[in-house]
Amino acid sequence: MNDQAPEGVRLQKVLAQAGVASRRVSEELIVAGRVRVNGSVVTELGTRIDPENDLVDVDGTAVQLDATKRYVMLNKPRGVVSSMRDDRGRPDLRRYTERFEERLFNVGRLDADTSGLLVLTNDGELAHVLAHPSFGVTKVYIAKVTGRVSAQTVAALTRGIELEDGPIAADKARILSASAEGGGSLVELTLHSGRNRIVRRMMDAVGHPVEELVRRQFGPLHLGTLPAGKTRELTTVERGALLTLSRGGPSTPSPENP
Incomplete structure (x- = not known):
């Protein structure tokens, strides 16, 4: 941290x-001891920092100081591959990134048949960290599956089941709806695993193949009412939450193909 340097x-x-707050409110946050620079609380209003190298957080939430970094949420439709250029000619992510000046790329992946929340960014460091297998980013999926899912099946999913590449357990699982007429069920699964097509393989293993799958949540980000095929930039709060997660080290999963 560089307190006195005129530059x-x-x-x-x-x-x-x-975009944290107005300058006046920012001064109040500093005086109140709610701002840290490189992990140390700063209460002196005259403090100068190097925005390119210093790490700042407010109330424990990281602040992105680099204005060149862009973070975009996409509700990826089914049939679109999580790639900037598909060698098989399938629809890819370029159609959603072309309007941005920056060269954006995806954080992790969603299978082509899976829709939902995907983050696009030009922040390579954050993308690498959040997509690394040593992280356990919580992801929430809603799966439309065949058959009527029972409470016993939900218990098995959270207790743990054996797959060909080892045991797996959902962090949480609950039935959203189940048709008595055999019209299928809606199940919500919360996972931090980044294993390939994990939701589909888990539901296959318990006898309820997935018909449709959507990712509703990725870490602190929620899809909300964003329509399929639409994008929006992350809010200041969302950017901060994502950066806080990425700075937390390997405690948070590789968003690979569910």
């Missing part, structure tokens, strides 16, 4: 430019 930028100005 530094005042901390309250940096916070305001990052």
Whole structure:
């Protein structure tokens, strides 16, 4: 941290430019001891920092100081592959990134037949960290499956089942709806595993093949009402939550093909 260097930028100005709060409110946050620079609380309003190298957080949530970084949420439709260029000529992610000046790429992957939340960014470091297998990012899926799912099946999913590549257990599982007429069931699964097509393989293993699958949540991000095929930029709060997760080290999964 560079307190006195004239080339530094005042901390309250940096916070305001990052969209955290107005400069006046940012000053109040600093005086209240709610701002840290490189892990140390800073309460001096004259403090200057280097926005390119110093790490800042407010109330424990990281602040993105690099204005060149862009973070976009996509509700990926079925049939689109999680690639910027598919060598088989299938629909890919370019159609959603072409309007952005920055060269965006996806954080992890969703299988072509799976829809839902996918993050697009030009922040290579964050993308690498969050997609690394040593992380356990929680992901929430809603699966439409064949057959009527029982409470016993849900218990088996959370207790753990054996797959060809080893045991797996859902963090949480619950039945959203189950048709008495055999019209299938809706099941919500929460997982931190990044294993390939894991949701489909788990539901196959318990006798309820997946007909449709959507990822509703990725770590702190929620899909909400974003329509299929649409994008939106992450809010300041969402960016901060994602950065906080990425700075937390290997405690958070590789969003590979579910």
